[in-house]
Amino acid sequence: MPQKREMHVVYSLGDRIFRRIVTAGALTSLIVLALIGLFLFARGAEIFRDMGFKFITGVKWTAGSEDGTAAAEFSIGPMLVGTIIVSFIALIVALPLSIAGALFIEFYSSQRLKRLLISLLDLAAAIPSIFFGLWGIQVFSSMAERWSYLLNSYMGWFPLFSNEMQVFGRSPFVAGLVLAAMIAPIITSISREVYSRTPRELVDSCYALGGTRWGAIRAVVLPFGRSGVLGGAMLGLGRALGETVAVYLILNLVFAYNFNILEAQGGNIASLIATRFGEATAYELKGLLAAGFVLFLLTLTVNMIATSVVQRTSKDRS
Amino acid sequence: MSNIGNETLVAPIQPWVKPRAKTLKNLFGPALVALVSFVIVLLTGFAGPDGWALLFFVGLLGLAIARTRNQDRVKRNNSLISIVIAGGATLAFAPWLSIFYSLVIKGFHGIYLGYFFRDMRITTPDDELNMGGVGHAIIGSAIMVLIATAITLPLGILSGVYLTEVRGRLTRMIRFVIQSMSGVPSIVAGLFIFTTFVDVTKQFSGLAGSLALSILMLPTVARTAEEVLKLVPEDLRAASYALGARQWRSSLMVVLPTVRSGLTTAAILGVARVIGETAPLILTAQSISSFKFNPFSGQIASIPMYIFALFQIGTEYSMARAWSGALVLMVIVFLLFVVARRLGNRVKR
Numbered sequence: 001m002p003q004k005r006e007m008h009v010v011y012s013l014g015d016r017i018f019r020r021i022v023t024a025g026a027l028t029s030l031i032v033l034a035l036i037g038l039f040l041f042a043r044g045a046e047i048f049r050d051m052g053f054k055f056i057t058g059v060k061w062t063a064g065s066e067d068g069t070a071a072a073e074f075s076i077g078p079m080l081v082g083t084i085i086v087s088f089i090a091l092i093v094a095l096p097l098s099i100a101g102a103l104f105i106e107f108y109s110s111q112r113l114k115r116l117l118i119s120l121l122d123l124a125a126a127i128p129s130i131f132f133g134l135w136g137i138q139v140f141s142s143m144a145e146r147w148s149y150l151l152n153s154y155m156g157w158f159p160l161f162s163n164e165m166q167v168f169g170r171s172p173f174v175a176g177l178v179l180a181a182m183i184a185p186i187i188t189s190i191s192r193e194v195y196s197r198t199p200r201e202l203v204d205s206c207y208a209l210g211g212t213r214w215g216a217i218r219a220v221v222l223p224f225g226r227s228g229v230l231g232g233a234m235l236g237l238g239r240a241l242g243e244t245v246a247v248y249l250i251l252n253l254v255f256a257y258n259f260n261i262l263e264a265q266g267g268n269i270a271s272l273i274a275t276r277f278g279e280a281t282a283y284e285l286k287g288l289l290a291a292g293f294v295l296f297l298l299t300l301t302v303n304m305i306a307t308s309v310v311q312r313t314s315k316d317r318s
Numbered sequence: 319m320s321n322i323g324n325e326t327l328v329a330p331i332q333p334w335v336k337p338r339a340k341t342l343k344n345l346f347g348p349a350l351v352a353l354v355s356f357v358i359v360l361l362t363g364f365a366g367p368d369g370w371a372l373l374f375f376v377g378l379l380g381l382a383i384a385r386t387r388n389q390d391r392v393k394r395n396n397s398l399i400s401i402v403i404a405g406g407a408t409l410a411f412a413p414w415l416s417i418f419y420s421l422v423i424k425g426f427h428g429i430y431l432g433y434f435f436r437d438m439r440i441t442t443p444d445d446e447l448n449m450g451g452v453g454h455a456i457i458g459s460a461i462m463v464l465i466a467t468a469i470t471l472p473l474g475i476l477s478g479v480y481l482t483e484v485r486g487r488l489t490r491m492i493r494f495v496i497q498s499m500s501g502v503p504s505i506v507a508g509l510f511i512f513t514t515f516v517d518v519t520k521q522f523s524g525l526a527g528s529l530a531l532s533i534l535m536l537p538t539v540a541r542t543a544e545e546v547l548k549l550v551p552e553d554l555r556a557a558s559y560a561l562g563a564r565q566w567r568s569s570l571m572v573v574l575p576t577v578r579s580g581l582t583t584a585a586i587l588g589v590a591r592v593i594g595e596t597a598p599l600i601l602t603a604q605s606i607s608s609f610k611f612n613p614f615s616g617q618i619a620s621i622p623m624y625i626f627a628l629f630q631i632g633t634e635y636s637m638a639r640a641w642s643g644a645l646v647l648m649v650i651v652f653l654l655f656v657v658a659r660r661l662g663n664r665v666k667r
Contacts (some may be wrong), residue, residue, distance in 0.1 A: 011565070018566030022484050025476025029493045029536055036502065036510045036533075043513050100406025108403060117411070119659075124414040126651050128594020129504075130622055131644055134629060136415045137636070141374070143368055181413035188410060212396035242503020244597035246624065253575065270505045274600055292509040296502070305500030307494055 032147035037296060044290025046283075047074055055290065057082065061272070063253045063284045071183060074287035076269055076294060077279025078257045082172065083260060083268035083295075086247060087240035094184040095233050101184070103217060121192070125185035141250070144174040165308030170252040172266040178250055180234040183236035189231045190232030194313065196227040226318075228313040234306030242299045244270035269295045275308035320635075347385070351377035375405050375414055418648070419534060425645030428638045437619075438607035443531030443628055443636035452643050454609040455624035458524065461543070461588050461613050462603065465528035468534045471585050477536075477585075482550075483569045493544075500537035507533040508598030516602055524613025527603030527620065531592040539588040546580030547573065579661045586661070590654040596622040621647045 011019065041048075052171060053073055058075025105117045136144075148168040155161040168174075198221050206216035247268050253275055254265035267275075273288050273295075280288060355373035378401050385396040401550055434453040441450030477496060480490055500512065511530040550573050558568035574581070599605070605623035610616070621643055628640040 014567075015398060015565045018569070019484050022476050022480045023486055023488070025473050026480035026484075026492050028473050029477060029499050029540065032533060033495060033499050033502070035514075036506065039510060039513055040506070063433065094410075097406050097410035100403045101410035103403050104407035108407075120411065120414065123652065123655055125659065126590050126594075127414065127417060128596070128622060128647060128651070130594065130596045130625055131417055131421070131648070133418055134605065134625070134644060135413070139420045140413070143366065147368075182625075184410050185414070191590070204356070209665070212392055214396040214399045215392065238501040242501070242505065244503070244505040249629065260336065270503055270597065273505050273509065274597060277601060289509060289513060292506050296506045297501050297504075299501055300498060301384065303498045304494075306501075307497040311494065311497070 004068055004177040008011050033300075037293070037300075040289050040293035044286055044293050046288045047290040049202065051075065057160075057296075059257065061276075061287075063281055072283055072287075074284070074290070076272070076291045077266050078255055079269045079272045079291070080253075080294070081257055081259075082266045083241055083270075083298075085173050085259070086176045086179060086266065086268055087237055087253075089173060089261065090183055090240040091180035091237050093177060093180035094187055094236060095229075097180070097234075098184045098187035098191055099229060100187040103221070105188075105192050106195045107213065107217060107221070114167065121185055121189050125189060127182075127185075129182060129243055130245045132178050132182045132251070136246065136250045140178060140181075141169050141174055144177055145169050147182060148173055152262050155297050160259065161262055165263060167264045169260055169264060170250060170264045171262050172251065172258070173261045175247050175250045175266065176261070178246055179240045182243065182246060183240050185241060187229075187232045187236040190235065190310065191225060191229045194228030194232070195221055198224045201242065208222075227309055231306045231310035234302055237301040238299045238306060241268075241302060242270055242295060243268070244274050247271045257266075321613045347381050348378060351381055366503065371408075378405075396613075399627060410562065414577040421641065421645045421648050424638070424641040426642070427545045428642030433642065437609050438624075439609075443631050443639060444633050445635065447635060447638055450639070452646055453623065454607065455605075455619045455621045455643065456556050456646070457609060458603075458605075458610065459593060459621045461611065462524050462528045462599075462618070463593055465613060466523065466531040466535050466592060467585050467589060468513070469532045469590055470539050471581070474539030474584060474588070475541050475581060477540035478547045479574070481540075481544045481567060483555075483565070483573060496537050497541045499533075500541070501618035502533065503597075504530075504534055504595050505597040505601070507531075508601035511598070512601045516520055521615060522602060522604045522617045523615055524603055524610075524618035527618065528613065530598035530602045531595060532596060534598065535588040535592045539584045541582035542587050543581060545637060546577045546584065549580070550576050583661045586654050586658040590651050590658070593650065593654075595623050596626050599623050600626070621650075 008121065051058065054075055056075070056077060058073065060073045060075055060076050062073050064069065064070045064072035085232075101121075105114055105121070109117060112241045145168040148163075148171060150166070151161050151173075152163050152166075156163065168301065202224075203216050206220055247269040251266050251268075252264045253267045253271060255267065255272075256265065258265050269291050273292055276284060276288055320375065337401070355370050355377055358373055359370045379398060382397045382401055383394065386397050428447045430448055432448075433453075435453045436449075436451030436548055437454035438450045439454075461591065478491065480486065507530045510533070511526050515526045515529060519526070519569055554572055555568055558572040559565075561570070599620055599622060603620060603625055604617040605619050606617045607619065610618050612618075625640045625643040625647070628636040628643065
């Protein structure tokens with residue numbers, strides 16, 4: 001009975017140097033990531049110490065007055081809530097549309113249309129986020145305001161959709177819809193890739209049993225792609241959480257808790273940083289760095305979960 | 319087999335190809351629905367393209383129900399859901415098409431030959447559109463992106479080589495870290511460079527901008543490099559080892575030269591990823607309105623910051639300039655994609 005022999009690789013000196021250099025190069029991403037977290041935390045530490053838990057739960061972001069009569073107080077609570085609200089609106093809108101888009105490209109379009117749509121999808125994923133801001137304010141907002149108005153007049157009794165000022169532009173709702181358009185390419189292309197890996201023979205056996213196209217999709221494709229789509233959705237969510245300029249241009253930035261998504265006030269952490277950065281005192285700058293640290297942790301967590309989900313699915317099935 | 323004998327070939331029956339007459343007949347219903355919805359939009363309170371789209375969609379669903387009235391539930395569901403999926407896909411694609419369309423429509427006014435060569439030093443944002451230009455911003459963006467590429471490309475290639483050639487103990491972790499790093503918000507990258515570089519050198523600079531862009535660019539370059547290196551056939555490596563080459567020789571002299579154009583693609587995709595980034599530049603490079611070629615001291619212009627600054631002024635002409643700048647940026651991104659695609663195709667062949 002032949003035994004499996006133990007493999008023993010001896011690298012030459014040249015190889016060992018080569019492998020060291022390559023490893024060092026590959027480790028830069030890890031080091032950079034660690035440094036980002038470390039520096040933002042270290043520079044923001046003073047704020048964390050001064051504000052304590054109120055940094056997350058408080059309600060105010062004021063630099064205080066010059067003569068020291070009013071104390072500086074920094075809390076990202078409202079902005080954190082705003083970040084989450086806007087991102088979830090984006091995700092809720094973008095996810096079904098992206099799934100429909102991915103299914104359409106993969107199962108409903110002809111070869112030529114499919115190629116065209118995939119190119120369009122790649123290009124859409126590369127649209128700079130500032131364009132979404134421009135487009136959201138100048139092109140899309142009139143339409144979105146009409147939708148907001150309709151939503152408010154028919155669903156206004158529900159607190160989420162109430163709006164006492166009856167001004168509908170520049171609201172978290174509009175910003176969320178624009179972010180939905182922004183993250184849809186990511187979710188669509190990841191979903192499409194996952195769906196395209198569905199084993200052909202499973203789909204074909206569905207047809208062979210007399211199933212319709214929808215039958216095959218529902219019975220085979222959707223369950224097969226579920227976790228991959230979930231990962232894609234989380235990657236999209238991560239991008240929406242950290243978006244700056246599109247939100248900055250569209251939202252009317254107000255530093256207060258606002259749960260009425262149709263009202264023209266809101267904000268997110270990233271746009272807080274961009275807004276306050278220019279006129280910040282040294283102390284407030286530390287506050288912004290602390291806010292950046294929280295944002296970094298938030299997006300990194302979401303992204304790591306998303307990555308592990310996506311990588312697990314692609315390893316299992318390919 | 320067609321050249322056996324001289325018998326004329328009978329055209330094979332293709333039951334899956336619909337005759338043209340039938341296709342036309344199938345299109346008649348939707349066309350009618352489209353027309354009826356259009357009339358309703360004209361006459362009633364349903365306004366705008368969104369109202370029309372909604373009516374058209376509901377009309378199509380109605381039509382499908384009418385057509386499948388004699389069929390069973392499964393088939394009816396199938397055709398209804400086809401329409402829902404096509405509708406959802408249209409809705410998903412509509413914003414991007416709308417963006418491309420508005421870029422062209424709103425952007426082309428401000429573009430003339432001098433637009434690419436002039437700066438905004440003596441032109442106020444409110445001047446007529448035949449003055450001033452985006453030249454300084456193009457130069458600034460090009461400088462920053464080039465530096466960022468010079469930093470990222472070697473690191474990206476090393477990461478790719480580690481993941482595909484060296485395959486050390488950390489392979490899985492590094493792949494994971496690179497993927498997670500692609501989710502770092504651009505403003506956080508800007509903040510990081512601000513506290514570690516701008517704050518230390520006491521000035522905004524193009525170099526700081528490049529460093530911030532590098533952080534965002536590295537994951538894209540590394541992942542694309544890994545993808546193209548994976549395409550190298552294992553035979554090539556085996557052949558090189560069989561000739562007695564060490565790993566470093568076979569990696570540097572066989573594997574990497576094979577994918578040279580693929581690595582160029584990686585660099586180009588990285589550039590396309592970061593050239594439109596605005597948020598990190600607010601914190602690192604800022605913007606100025608004149609030409610500047612020195613990235614090592616002081617603020618420098620860039621296309622996204624040019625758009626951002628003009629858009630915030632908010633007057634008619636400054637908006638028009640912002641849209642023109644956006645059109646230029648989109649064309650650049652588009653061209654980068656076309657080049658990347660060409661090179662990518664060459665790799666596969």
